[in-house]
Amino acid sequence: MANFVQLVILGLLAGGVYVAVGVGFGLVWGVLNIVNLAHGALVIVGGYITWQLFAALHIDPFLTLPVDAVALFVLGYVVQRGVINRIIRAPLLFTFLLTFGINLVIINILLLIFGSDFRSVTPTYSGQGLEFGSVVIPYVALTSLGAALLLAAALAFVLNRTRIGLAINAIAADRDAAQLVGIDLRHAYAVTYGLGAACAGVAGGLIAMTQAITPTAGEPYTLQAFVVVILGGLGRVSATVVGGLAFGLVEAFGQSIPGSGSVFANAIAFGLMVLVLVTRPQGLMGRLR
Amino acid sequence: MIATLDSNRRWRRIFLIVGGIVAAYALLAPLTSLDAAQSANVPLLADRLWFRIATIIAMFVVMATAWNIIGGITGYAAFGNVAFFGIGAYTTGMLVAKAKWPFLVSLPLAPLFAAAFAALVGLPLLRLRGHYFAVASLGVGVAVGELVQNIDYGGQPLFGGASGLFLPIYSIDNRGLYFFYLMVAAAAVSIAVTWWVLRSRFGYGLIAIRENEEAAAVLGVNTTAYKVAAFALSAALTGLAGGIFSQWNVFINQDNAFPIEYNVQMILMALLGGTGTVFGPATGAVLLQLLIQFLGGSLPITFDIPFVSAAARPIVAQVILGLLLVGVVIFVPRGVIDFFGGRSRLSLSYLRRSLRETSL
Numbered sequence: 001m002a003n004f005v006q007l008v009i010l011g012l013l014a015g016g017v018y019v020a021v022g023v024g025f026g027l028v029w030g031v032l033n034i035v036n037l038a039h040g041a042l043v044i045v046g047g048y049i050t051w052q053l054f055a056a057l058h059i060d061p062f063l064t065l066p067v068d069a070v071a072l073f074v075l076g077y078v079v080q081r082g083v084i085n086r087i088i089r090a091p092l093l094f095t096f097l098l099t100f101g102i103n104l105v106i107i108n109i110l111l112l113i114f115g116s117d118f119r120s121v122t123p124t125y126s127g128q129g130l131e132f133g134s135v136v137i138p139y140v141a142l143t144s145l146g147a148a149l150l151l152a153a154a155l156a157f158v159l160n161r162t163r164i165g166l167a168i169n170a171i172a173a174d175r176d177a178a179q180l181v182g183i184d185l186r187h188a189y190a191v192t193y194g195l196g197a198a199c200a201g202v203a204g205g206l207i208a209m210t211q212a213i214t215p216t217a218g219e220p221y222t223l224q225a226f227v228v229v230i231l232g233g234l235g236r237v238s239a240t241v242v243g244g245l246a247f248g249l250v251e252a253f254g255q256s257i258p259g260s261g262s263v264f265a266n267a268i269a270f271g272l273m274v275l276v277l278v279t280r281p282q283g284l285m286g287r288l289r
Numbered sequence: 290m291i292a293t294l295d296s297n298r299r300w301r302r303i304f305l306i307v308g309g310i311v312a313a314y315a316l317l318a319p320l321t322s323l324d325a326a327q328s329a330n331v332p333l334l335a336d337r338l339w340f341r342i343a344t345i346i347a348m349f350v351v352m353a354t355a356w357n358i359i360g361g362i363t364g365y366a367a368f369g370n371v372a373f374f375g376i377g378a379y380t381t382g383m384l385v386a387k388a389k390w391p392f393l394v395s396l397p398l399a400p401l402f403a404a405a406f407a408a409l410v411g412l413p414l415l416r417l418r419g420h421y422f423a424v425a426s427l428g429v430g431v432a433v434g435e436l437v438q439n440i441d442y443g444g445q446p447l448f449g450g451a452s453g454l455f456l457p458i459y460s461i462d463n464r465g466l467y468f469f470y471l472m473v474a475a476a477a478v479s480i481a482v483t484w485w486v487l488r489s490r491f492g493y494g495l496i497a498i499r500e501n502e503e504a505a506a507v508l509g510v511n512t513t514a515y516k517v518a519a520f521a522l523s524a525a526l527t528g529l530a531g532g533i534f535s536q537w538n539v540f541i542n543q544d545n546a547f548p549i550e551y552n553v554q555m556i557l558m559a560l561l562g563g564t565g566t567v568f569g570p571a572t573g574a575v576l577l578q579l580l581i582q583f584l585g586g587s588l589p590i591t592f593d594i595p596f597v598s599a600a601a602r603p604i605v606a607q608v609i610l611g612l613l614l615v616g617v618v619i620f621v622p623r624g625v626i627d628f629f630g631g632r633s634r635l636s637l638s639y640l641r642r643s644l645r646e647t648s649l
Contacts (some may be wrong), residue, residue, distance in 0.1 A: 035420045086619050090647035092419055094618050100553050101614030108607040138502045178636050267435045270428030278413045
């Protein structure tokens with residue numbers, strides 16, 4: 001029983017990171033209709049910013065998260081405005097290839113700057129946790145979950161309560177109508193991608209605290225983000241939160257399968273995704289459109 | 290107008306002549322013995338490394354052409370075709386290494402297995418459209434590679450596990466030459482199959498599905514059967530390349546039988562050359578693979594990238610490749626066959642028009 005409780009807790013805590021990875025990806029996909037294959041690379045950029053600030057200036061990693069968000073927002077805004085906007089009307093294959101190209105460029109620039117060594121962020125409190133009998137709750141994971149939920153709430157606030165957020169919602173509903181009422185599409189698209197990148201950056205900061213990162217470590221996060229968004233359902237931040245936590249749980253239980261469960265993590269995730277896609281394409285929380 | 294047509298024809302003729310000479314040279318030069326070529330100082334095909342590169346190029350011609358059947362003609366953006374390459378490689382690999390079958394007997398089973406698997410996963414997957422199909426197929430590609438590496442049977446890794454699978458070396462004279470021609474034959478088969486598809490009732494059905502699936506269904510095209518057949522055909526050709534690869538390379542593991550980057554490379558090749566055409570993907574495969582090898586410094590004709598040390602070179606090559614990917618997607622969305630084939634002229638206004646068509 002304690003084992004079961006521990007698994008549920010660890011799964012939900014791990015789910016926090018998946019929420020952070022998923023919300024930005026889901027936003028870009030839902031509004032811009034782009035499956036952003038560079039998402040994982042953006043996550044890793046965030047991770048390196050956190051690592052650099054922690055290693056060079058000894059700033060607490062959680063305090064670096066806003067820096068990640070702002071830096072990645074600027075990067076994302078520029079990339080969308082300068083490059084992706086140019087092919088936004090092309091078939092989906094083109095956006096796939098374009099974002100893959102951006103992914104390749106980012107990863108290899110990181111390799112040139114930082115090399116391929118593993119980097120990890122280890123504040124003094126890492127490895128410690130709250131203990132309830134045999135159930136342990138690590139501090140870092142707990143705070144990460146909190147930060148991820150805060151991030152999701154902030155994103156939902158921006159999307160539903162601010163002027164630019166409403167513009168983004170309008171674009172998602174009907175791009176041409178949004179343009180007719182005077183929304184500057186180029187700017188709004190760039191802001192959307194910037195917000196997505198900012199979320200990726202925060203996710204990267206959180207990831208750097210729990211595992212060592214290298215420039216090439218991003219790809220699994222693109223795939224996981226996709227699974228999370230599919231699980232929850234496209235179009236709402238809250239759905240992605242549910243998807244992320246569900247994914248964390250599935251993974252925790254998958255890894256606990258006796259034998260070699262952990263090596264099948266990707267296979268389990270994708271098996272689950274294909275199952276959801278085929279049986280419930282609108283996701284666990286989604287509405288039929 | 291007339292001047293444009295003339296110049297288009299001239300371009301087309303130049304392209305055909307140059308392409309023909311290159312192809313003839315690539316195919317015939319190896320026939321002269323390697324040693325003779327080496328002593329006569331014949332460039333390019335004289336050394337074994339280049340020979341290897343030529344075989345790899347032929348392999349990518351197969352993969353890009355095969356992808357074109359599902360991705361270009363049918364319009365389903367498959368991102369996991371490398372799974373079929375790996376399945377083909379492991380089918381032949383297992384039969385030759387574990388069951389001790391002769392290579393040529395086990396090779397035909399590679400496309401068969403790959404096609405059967407494609408039909409099996411295609412039935413549920415091809416119900417999905419657009420992004421959903423693309424990433425679900427990517428997921429299948431990743432998952433299959435992982436399963437093959439990690440499945441145990443009775444405590445032993447069933448398919449060689451993480452340490453991979455070693456095949457006995459195929460004993461034949463001029464092994465390199467043999468596999469080069471085998472791979473070229475596979476490339477010729479895949480191009481011929483594409484040619485046939487585009488002229489058959491089957492192919493018209495696939496194009497109808499690409500243009501408008503509902504309309505195709507209304508017109509009486511059995512869309513499910515057509516899509517699954519196209520997916521299986523694409524898988525069979527890709528599996529054939531995998532089967533040849535496994536015996537040629539003698540060693541297969543998850544990294545060389547299921548490389549995720551192949552997924553993107555074959556699509557980029559088809560796109561660069563021109564999707565939905567017979568020779569476009571093959572042209573793109575030759576151009577892009579030559580460029581990849583050139584940037585990587587593997588070609589006999591090499592160059593120094595300014596300000597870049599030898600150690601950083603492969604990384605810079607990847608950056609250039611990524612930028613090229615971005616450039617191709619933005620500026621030549623219809624592929625180079627569009628102007629090499631004489632349909633349009635490569636000019637500044639062509640690039641500007643391409644940009645305007647898709648820009649916000």
